[in-house]
Amino acid sequence: MFPPRAPYACDPAASRGRLHPEPPSQHRSAFQRDRDRIVHCGAFRRLKHKTQVFVEHEGDHYRTRLTHSIEVAQVARTISKALGLEEELAESVALAHDLGHTPFGHTGEEALARRMAPFGGFDHNAQAIRVVTRLERHYADWDGLNLTWETLEGIAKHNGPVPAPHPHAIAEYDAVHDLALHTHAGAEAQVAALSDDIAYSHHDLHDGLRAGLFTDAELREMPLVGPCYAAADRDHPGIPSYRKRHEALRRYFGVLVEDVLANARGALAALDPAGPDDVRAAGHMVVRFSDPVWADLKVMRAFLFQRMYRAPRVVAMRARVTQVTDELFDFFLTNPEELPKHWRNEIATAEAEGEAALARFVCDYIAGMTDRFAIQSHARLLGGVPGLS
Structure with missing residues (x-):
């Protein structure tokens, strides 16, 4: 049912290693150890009370950075397994991708970026690197979590190459452990990036509906999700409205995942990479949405920006x-x-x-x-x- 590990997957046994060498574990792969260290770190626990859109005290049902990160990791594992990639690496990047986020979501990030502009700036991706390489201080022999090169690369570059001048925290670490910031990341990190897009594109609709910022009727008129409501109406005409909503949004989730899988399979077949470095050197993301779905997602994002992120x-x-x-x-x-x-x-x-x-x-x-x-x-x-x- 699932393909074997692809030749372009990142093999934990062939990892480029850690800044501080460690003997291998007898029971866990290098990427499993990364995942476990991320899950056990203090910054990950604090994501429980850091928000996406709504401030933490506004309600218990809205997503937090923690629940979001878990959802992203779930999607990343699904896509990675279907593509023959290294699931634990994709999961590690997914679980770590928001560790640098401030309180109050992007609002807090914007405030700190403004205040830090004279002092090297602030960026949540760069801050995540700072967290896992410096600010977590629990181990006897080093600061940070001493993650593998591949996980650190994924945290830094999951959205693509990092243009110069590099953010302060990334430049600081790159000076001692070269992350090849000019290239794209491996396929697993690209999966984590798309899984992030899928997760928030889905759950922001849930949260916005719960908050009363827009209605099911409005979503029925939108691309991608509108046909999912129509399919739920057709297949389940008599169910309560809240169940129909969940069914429609569940199908919307599936549409996004299936599009990424189909498009990535085509891109990988065309590239025919012999190893993970061929994916890094491709010059473009090989894991991405199709052009029609991406165009529709931009319409959805514009709707959410006006009706949710900038609601009064x-x-x-x-x-x-x-x-x-x-x-x-x-x-x-x-x-x-x-x-x-x-x-x-x-x-x-x-x-x-x-x-x-x-x-x-x-x-x-x-x-x-x-x-x-x-x-x-x-x-x-x-x-x-x-x-x-």
Whole structure:
């Protein structure tokens, strides 16, 4: 039913290795160890209280970065297995891809990017590299998780080559462990990137409907998902509306997965790669949507942008959490002694290196916060923001 490992799959036994060499495990492949380290790290646990669109306290049913990452990993394993790729590598990249996200979703990221613009900038993909190579500090012999080259490459490049000038955290790590930033990533990382698109394209419809930002009737008029509602009507005319909604969106999910599989199989057959480096050197993504589905997805994204990401209630909340992020950044930059004890131990080093190093230090701390902890910290230190509790 499933193909054997393809010649262009990344073989864990042929990994380019880790920055700090380790003896192989007797029971787990190199990529399995990466996955396990990611799942057990503190940054992964904190994704539970980091949001996608809605702030964490707005409801228990909305997706968080944690549930999103699990959904992405599930899709990545499905697609990888069907294409004969290395499932554990795709899963590792999928589980790690959001580790660098700030509290309050892209709103928090935009605030930190603005504040860090004079100091080397901020980007959540680059921050994920910083988390797994430096900020997670639990192992006796190194900082970070000491992941394989292939997993780090996938985190850095799953959306394609990283153009120069490289984001601060990626450039810093690349200087000691060359990630070949000018090429595309391997096929497994490309699968993780498309799985991310599939997951949020699907679950943002669920969350937007639950929040009352748009209706099933409106989705019936949209490309891709509209025909799925029609098929659910035809096959299940008598079921309750909430079940019909789930059935339609379940089918929509399947449409996206099947399109990626069909298109990737065609692209891989045309490329005929002899190994994973041929995929990296192809000059384009080989795992992607077909042109017609991508065109329809852009229509869906434009709809979601207007009706969900820029809905009045979401915009109002964005303003509040931007205030929280900005004011916490200013406060800790001026009062670094108010940081937790295990962070204060490094303040002197950061201050000695200059304003940019101190700003990066404060940025790392705020970026690691959950929604609830950022709100609570602001309330404790600065009195809070009306409408957030």
